[in-house]
Amino acid sequence: MKLPAPLGISGPTAWVPTALHTAADALSQGQVEEDAAADLGYTSLAVAELAAPEMAVLAARSCLAAAGVEAADVGISLHAWMHYQGHDLWSAPHYIANELGIHDAAPVGVQQLCNGGAAAIELAAAQLFLEPSRRHALVTTADRFAAPGFDRWRSDYGIGYGDGATALLLHPLGDDGADLVLRAVNTKAAAELERMHRGDDDFSPAARWHSPHIDMRRTKKAFLQAHGIAPFAAAGRERMHDVIRASLEDAGLGKNDASLRYVVLPRLGRKTLEQAYLPAIAEVAGSAEILDLGRSTGHLGAGDPAANLAELHGSGLLRSGEHALVINAGAGFTWSCLLVGKE
Incomplete structure (x- = not known):
């Protein structure tokens, strides 16, 4: 948008x-x-x-x-x-x-x-x-x-x-x-990946019908056995490119703009970030410094983007005229990018 x-x-x-x-x-x-x-x-x-x-x-x-x-x-x-x-x-x-x-x-x-x-x-x-x-x-x-x-x-x-x-x-x-100033926000989805959190399970009449606790490993394993990792990896790379490029364009910034100080990662596991996020980000976000702020908290569900904004502000990481890209994603699948700056 x-x-x-x-x-x-x-x-x-x-x-x-x-x-x-x-x-x-x-x-x-x-x-x-x-x-x-x-x-x-x-x-x-x-x-x-x-x-x-x-x-x-x-x-x-x-x-x-x-x-x-x-x-x-x-x-x-x-x-x-x-x-x-x-x-x-x-x-x-x-x-x-x-x-x-x-x-x-x-x-x-x-x-x-x-x-x-x-x-x-x-x-x-x-x-x-x-x-x-x-x-x-x-x-x-x-x-x-x-x-x-x-x-x-x-x-x-x-x-x-x-x-x-x-x-x-x-x-x-x-x-x-x-x-902080919100200068751009963009979202892209890949609805064909919804099965990653449904797997081969039948629709059920109540929560936790198939296991006593939520088990995303089971549903992801079923998806990967049927389709492999390639569709997810390709969709993630393409959608991250799309939301980052659109946000930079909307804010009038280039890939290597000197004012683009940080790219802030979602609070996911280290290997997931290294394999699925960092290579895609590097291709479109230039030399901006990568911030991984979730090592001591874990993934905060729906809260990663706002928690990262709170830390950007509370720690004084951005100076006047500087910008940061805040990357996020969620099951379904959907990818978003917020471009924020400091006046």
């Missing part, structure tokens, strides 16, 4: 629990195999006691306070997630809005799995341009990958899952400025 004008990002916040399950402990407890731990490359995964929506409320409160924005000034509230939100048939977005005191804006849920946070930012941007009176869009994410329904070390190939929540405010640029 080409933005008619840049938008401000204010108060980007990542609420990540302090409790960690270290890779060393997981190895000693037999919860991950030695070769798998080496391929994942995480030092630890974040582990929460709170439910996902409770974490989202905490992240959102910090975001609003940091931005100096009242809940009553939020024109739309979007919440994205990947995994279970704590109740079987229930709206987490409405709970979050009610807890925050957002009563005059419609809460909206966005479930595009790991790419949900990026999708919510893109949808929020569109809403702000369609309804300028809304002024502020609040985007939250939250996921908790707790047992017994999820095995954070073994439910997937190439990814370890950490708990946490994020929040940010998207708004038109004004005299008050912004922490």
Whole structure:
């Protein structure tokens, strides 16, 4: 989506629990195999006691306070997630809005799995341009990958899952400025890859019908046995090229633009990033420095993009006039790229 004008990002916040399950402990407890731990490359995964929506409320409160924005000034509230939100048939977005005191804006849920946070930012941007009176869009994410329904070390190939929540405010640029500026956001999908998370399983009448915990290894193995890795690898390379090139073009930047300081990776396993992401990025993003910010948290479900934006801002990584590409992807499959800058 080409933005008619840049938008401000204010108060980007990542609420990540302090409790960690270290890779060393997981190895000693037999919860991950030695070769798998080496391929994942995480030092630890974040582990929460709170439910996902409770974490989202905490992240959102910090975001609003940091931005100096009242809940009553939020024109739309979007919440994205990947995994279970704590109740079987229930709206987490409405709970979050009610807890925050957002009563005059419609809460909206966005479930595009790991790419949900990026999708919510893109949808929020569109809403702000369609309804300028809304002024502020609040985007939250939250996921908790707790047992017994999820095995954070073994439910997937190439990814370890950490708990946490994020929040940010998207708004038109004004005299008050912004922490970061969203200059472009682009998304591409390859729907033919949906079977990677369906495999050969029949449609079932209830959750976890086929196994006691979510098992993406089983479904991916079935896909790979039928199709091999080539279709996924080709689609990922092509779609990443597409979203990066489109974002650079929309922002008026070239591949080797001196202002392009960073490319920020999703918080996936080390081997997955090295094999599927880094070669494709290098072909279209020039010599920008690669940032991998997820070694101590793990993959935060729908929250990787906003968590990476929060770290870009909180650590002061971008200087005035510099830009970063924030890359993300999710099952389905979908790839997104946010191009952000510092005023």
